[in-house]
Amino acid sequence: MTSLYSPLSFIQKPIAAAGELEPEVATRSPTYASPVSSELEGSTSESDSEVLLSLFGPEPPVGISSSRSSSSKSPTTTDLSDRGGRPFPYTRSKTRWRKRPNDELKYLRMQVVELEGLLAALSHSNTRSKLLKYRDEDQGDNNQAEALQRLREESHTRKMNAAMMENRKLRAMVASQLQVANALQNAIDEHKRLRTQKMSWPSQGDVSDNVIFALLDEEKEHQYADVDRILEECGISQICYPLYSRLLLHRDGDKVSYQHNEVRMLPFPVGDVARSLRNCLNHGVRVGPMKHCRHFESFGKYFHAVTMDNLKMPDNEPAEVKSRVLQLCIPQSERTVVVWSGYAEYSGSKFIRLLEKTYISLEPIPMEKLGMFTLGGKSPGTLMRLAVRLTPVETEYDMQKPEDIEEMADVVVRTYQRKGQRTFQAMLEQLKEKM
Structure with missing residues (x-):
């Protein structure tokens, strides 16, 4: 005997009121494939369709009988929850996997590509612009402007x-x-200095003053550059008290020279002392008894002068000393520098030609350090540092004989002392006129 189960079995309650249908879905079992005859299928198809239409069919239009309208109402909430919210129940088992739609797969693939x-942008070294693009798309125009400003x-x-x-490379x-x-300039200057030291002086006899002054003009700038070095070597660059000495003989192997270092403190302004030094040679032309200055010519910061002196040595032998002198005076911010170079010829029992170089530094000093009390408004005094170098460039004395060296030294010292006394006396006479 063959058992036949209908696809769906429903148990309906009686209608409580007209036009109201409250069906209740009975417990259903899944359908199983069973052989049925064509007659049974034909008889049940019509009843099944009517049941489905009465449960889930569309609402009939107005005018349809109450039986049809009552059968066309939608199922209750209990029926929908029992079916999982589906409009039609499954006719097969729910154990199979549901296939994803194509549009969902396409969307997921696009998300994978974007991520x-x-x-890749995060892994790249130069990610600034790419990150900026992604971040700007999320944050808007304001953040983009800020990011561009920071960039x-x-x-x-x-x-x-x-x-x-x-700039650092260029500066270096x-x-x-x-x-x-x-360094090259220093080498050139040193070469010039050595060349001037080795210059050939004119031989004994009448020599033009222009030739002598040309040699002195070539040397004056180098002498001015050596002021600090000479004062440092002789040890008076830091002395601020009076220091007096005599002209002393200095021997260095076969070379003979004479040196004199002195420090004086004068109660006169620096400008007056520098002016008295400038006019000390031609001062004798006006008031000096000897009238020893024969020629004086000024060229702004320096001048040329020619002097003549007649001397008597201890043996009553007359001697004549002729000098060509160049003096350069340069005021500086804290001091005044005066350089003095001369070419002197001593004509006596024997001939001597000397090259004289004098380095003078004039600095202001308070009058209290001079032991003088001022009444206010008094100009400071002057600290004068002086270094003299005399070098015989040509002589008739034998420099290998000690007695000739001593005799020449006696002549040079006497001549220098006379000249120094005359110069200092002329300075004091001019300074006394300023008091």
Whole structure:
């Protein structure tokens, strides 16, 4: 005997009121494939369709009988929850997997591609612009403007750092070139100084004053540059008290020279002392008894002068001393520098030609250090540092014989003392007129 189960079995309650249908879905079992005859299928198809239409069919239009309208109402909430919210129940088992729609797969693939691109951008070293693009899409125009501003500032900072590095390199290069140029200039100056020291002086006899002054003019700038070095070597550059000495003989191997170092403190302003030094040679032309200055010519900061003196040595032998002198005076911020170079010829029993170089530094000093009390408004005094170098460039004395050296030294010292006394006396006479 063959058992036949209908596809769906429903148990309906009686109608409580007209036009109201409250069906209740009975417990259903899944359908199983069973052989049925064609007659049974034909008889049940019509009843099944009517049941489905009465449960889930569309609402009939107005005018349909109450039986049809009552059968067309939608199922209750209990029926929908029992079916999981589906309009039609499954006719087969729910144990199978549901296939995803194509549009959902397409969307997920696009998300994967976008995330892979972002991962590649994060992994890249130069991710600034790519990250900025993704972030700007999310944050809007304001954040984009801020990001661009920061990017411009960073670019400007990088350019400034690069420019500063380039400037440092250029500065170092210029400094090295300047150092090389200074070294070359010092070498040139040293070469000139050595050449002037080895210059050939004119032989004994009548020599033009122009030739002598040309030689002295060539040497004056180098002498001015050596002022600090000479004062430092002789040890008076830091002395601020009176120091007196005599002209002393100095021997260095076969070379003979004479040196004199002195420090004086004068109660007169620096300008007056410098002016008295400038006029000390031609002062004798006006008031001096000897009228020893024969020629005086000024050239602004320096002048040329020719002097003549007649001396008597201890043996009553007359002697004549002729000097060509150049004096250069340069005021500085804290002091005044005076350099003095001369070419002197001593004509007596024997001939001597001397090259004289004098280095003078005039600095202001308070009057209290001079032991003088001022009444206010008094100008400071003057601290005068003086270094003299005398070198015989030509002589008839034998420099290998000690007795000839001593005789020549006696002549040079006497001549220098007379000249120094005359010069200092002329300075004091001029300074006394300023008091």
